[in-house]
Amino acid sequence: xxNTNKPNIAVIAGGDSSEFVVSVKSxxxxxxxxxxxxxxxxxxxxxxxxxxxxxxxxKIADIDKSxxxxxxxxxxxxFDFAYITIHGTPGEDGILQAYFELLKIPYxxxxxxxxxxxxxxxxxxxxxxxxxxxxxxxxxxxxxxSVDANAxxxxxxxxxxxxxxxxxxxFGITKVKELEQVEEAVQKAWKESNEALIEQFIDGLExxxxxxKIKGEKTVFPITEVLPKNEFFDFEAKYTPGAAEEITxxxxxxxxxxxCQQLTSEIYDLCECSGIVRIDFILKDNDFYFLEVNTxxxxxxxxxxxxxxKAMGKTLQEIITQIIEDKLN
Numbered sequence: 001x002x003n004t005n006k007p008n009i010a011v012i013a014g015g016d017s018s019e020f021v022v023s024v025k026s027x028x029x030x031x032x033x034x035x036x037x038x039x040x041x042x043x044x045x046x047x048x049x050x051x052x053x054x055x056x057x058x059k060i061a062d063i064d065k066s067x068x069x070x071x072x073x074x075x076x077x078x079f080d081f082a083y084i085t086i087h088g089t090p091g092e093d094g095i096l097q098a099y100f101e102l103l104k105i106p107y108x109x110x111x112x113x114x115x116x117x118x119x120x121x122x123x124x125x126x127x128x129x130x131x132x133x134x135x136x137x138x139x140x141x142x143x144x145x146s147v148d149a150n151a152x153x154x155x156x157x158x159x160x161x162x163x164x165x166x167x168x169x170x171f172g173i174t175k176v177k178e179l180e181q182v183e184e185a186v187q188k189a190w191k192e193s194n195e196a197l198i199e200q201f202i203d204g205l206e207x208x209x210x211x212x213k214i215k216g217e218k219t220v221f222p223i224t225e226v227l228p229k230n231e232f233f234d235f236e237a238k239y240t241p242g243a244a245e246e247i248t249x250x251x252x253x254x255x256x257x258x259x260c261q262q263l264t265s266e267i268y269d270l271c272e273c274s275g276i277v278r279i280d281f282i283l284k285d286n287d288f289y290f291l292e293v294n295t296x297x298x299x300x301x302x303x304x305x306x307x308x309x310k311a312m313g314k315t316l317q318e319i320i321t322q323i324i325e326d327k328l329n
Contacts, residue, residue, distance in 0.1 A: 007080035007328060009039045014046040017088025018171040018192065026085040026299035033316040068103055081324050082107040085299055092296045093119040093166065106327035109275045110295045118271050118293040121197050122165050128290060131270055135290040136200040140165060143190045149182035152198055159201040162186055164193030204284030207250055209264040210305045212276045214322045220261040221308035225250035248311045260288050267293065275323060276305055
C-alpha cells in the first residue's frame with residue numbers, strides 16, 4: 001500500500017471554480033503519469049472545506065488541514081510534495097501556494113506572488129503592457145458599476161470580448177458584436193468574478209505555448225495552433241472532441257515560431273513563473289498579441305501541454321518526475 005522509503009506526492013484536483021470537472025480530469029491524468037517506482041502518489045480532491053483523499057475512485061480519508069496529512073490503517077501519512085492541478089481558485093491564484101509555504105511543503109506551481117499576479121488578468125495585462133508586451137486595449141468593470149455600453153464601444157470598438165477578470169476555461173466569456181449585448185455580457189462575467197474585463201477584439205489566429213524551468217534551465221515547448229470551429233475558443237471548443245482543431249507543432253514559418261517561443265520565455269521570466277506554464281497569443285500581421293498566462297494549465301489527456309510534451313519527444317512522466325525531483329532536492 002505505502003512504501004515508506006518513497007516520497008508521498010499529493011496530486012491536488014478540484015477547487016472552487018466552474019473548472020472543477022476539468023481539474024478532476026487533469027488530476028487523474030497527472031496521477032497516472034507519476035512514476036510509482038520513485039513516488040507514492042495520492043489523489044487529493046478539494047472543494048470548499050472538503051479536502052479528501054481518494055483511491056480507485058473511493059474516498060479513503062479526510063485531510064487534516066493543520067498539517068496537510070491524513071490517517072490510513074492507523075498510520076499517519078505526511079506529504080513531501082504537492083502537485084497542484086486545480087484550475088481557478090484556490091490552486092491558481094496563490095491561496096493554496098501560501099498555505100503550502102506556511103507548512104514548508106514544496107509544490108509544483110508558481111509561487112504566491114506570481115500566481116496572484118497572473119490570475120488577475122487586469123493587473124497582469126497592465127504590468128506586462130508597461131514592459132512592452134503587445135496586447136489588446138481593455139477596460140475593467142467592478143460588480144455593481146454602471147455599464148455605459150456607448151462609452152465602452154466608443155473606446156474599444158466592436159466586436160469586443162467580455163470575460164471574468166479572474167477565471168479560466170472560457171467560463172463567462174462573451175464575444176459581443178452589438179451594442180445591445182454589452183450589458184448582458186458584463187452581467188454574465190460578473191457571475192464568475194467580481195470584476196469584468198472588456199477587451200478589444202484582435203482578428204487573428206490563436207496560438208498557445210508551454211514552458212517549464214527545471215534546475216534553472218528553461219524548456220520552451222512546441223507551439224500549438226488553435227482552430228476553433230465555434231466563434232472563439234470557448235469551453236465547448238476546449239473540451240469537446242472535434243469542436244476545435246489543434247495542430248502541434250503549429251504551422252508557422254520558422255521566424256514566427258521562434259518569435260512566439262521567445263516571447264513565451266520572456267513573459268515566463270517577467271512574471272517570475274515556475275513549474276509548467278502555458279501562455280496564449282493571437283497572431284495578427286506577424287505580431288503576437290498576449291492573451292493570458294495559465295499557471296496551472298489543463299493536463300487532461302487531450303490538453304495542450306501533454307500534446308506539446310509528446311510533440312517534443314518526451315513523456316509527461318519524465319517532465320513531472322523532473323519537476324518533483326527538482327523541488328524535493
